[in-house]
Amino acid sequence: MTAIHILSGGAAQGLVAELSGALEARTGYGIEGEFGAVGLMADKLRGGTSADLVILTRALVTRLADEGLVDPTSIVDVGVVETALAVRAGDPEVSVKTESDLRDALCAADAIFVPDTKASTAGIHVAKVLDQLGIAGEVASRLKIFPNGATAMRQLAASEATRPIGCTQATEIIATSGIVLSGSLPPDYALATMYTAGVTTCAAHATAARVLIELLAGADQRELRRRVGFAG
Missing domain, CATH: 3.40.190.10 (Periplasmic binding protein-like II)
Structure with missing residues (x-):
């Protein structure tokens, strides 16, 4: 199965896992992901690691867009x-x-x-x-x-x-x-952090990545986001 590749903060791993079936049903694509410290994930993208999508803090995704590594038109907040x-x-x-x-x-x-x-x-x-x-x-x-x-x-x-x-x-x-x-x-x-998704400018599967963003941030997934620990 063809898969989109994600670089993500660990905070989003549970949510992504819950939505993998829905993405496959809509696009036929699976998900391959690396989940870890957001700074390390951003540095992986900067270092040339292949990725279709990032899910990091809003500040980091904005910075990556400014660096030309994330498509600014694709950026969507997922939740706090x-x-x-x-x-x-x-x-x-x-x-x-x-x-x-x-x-x-x-x-x-x-x-x-x-x-x-x-x-x-x-x-x-x-x-x-x-x-x-x-x-x-x-x-x-x-x-x-x-x-x-x-x-x-x-x-x-x-x-x-x-x-x-x-x-x-x-x-x-x-x-x-x-x-x-x-x-x-x-x-x-306290610390409440907004996590944000964006399609990379080097994405090989940009259309499927945008579908995953729709699933991650869509109104119909609000209860799922709440259940796995997201607010907003």
């Missing part, structure tokens, strides 16, 4: 994803309403599972939050950093730590078996 906390299924859920709650929860954890703190949306935010809370040094030895949120959450699910916690995009938490979405970050530390 928040960065949230996760715990293993069966562990007590963590509720953080205030800065103090968040500091206490992170300091109490004996392992903190997060995505790449230099290239991923959530990981960069976690590093910033730890600095703002003044606990970056205190918890550094407990940070478990993985290339992307999906891997970090799978490792959280398998962790044998006593009090582990995770922090990444809500969509990646919801899509991972063995963990549960524990709660949002408090307002002063």
Whole structure:
């Protein structure tokens, strides 16, 4: 089967998987994708990796369009994803309403599972939050950093730590078996990120890529987006 190739942030992996059957029914195309830290995915496109479609943060897709790598007429917002906390299924859920709650929860954890703190949306935010809370040094030895949120959450699910916690995009938490979405970050530390799709200027299957964008962002998929962790 011919497939369109996607470079995407991990936040959209669950949604793309849910829509693969609909794309095949409408176009006859399958989907091949690379999902990971948004900065790394953008750099792959810049480095010449073949792709028909990108799903990254709005800021990155706009930048790639300015660089001539994404067709600006194809750009469509998919939805907003928040960065949230996760715990293993069966562990007590963590509720953080205030800065103090968040500091206490992170300091109490004996392992903190997060995505790449230099290239991923959530990981960069976690590093910033730890600095703002003044606990970056205190918890550094407990940070478990993985290339992307999906891997970090799978490792959280398998962790044998006593009090582990995770922090990444809500969509990646919801899509991972063995963990549960524990709660949002408090307002002063929250992050809600708009994810946006666009067809690349080197797309070999641009028409099918545009159909996938219609599916990703269409009004008739609003409930699906909500279920997998998108808002807006």
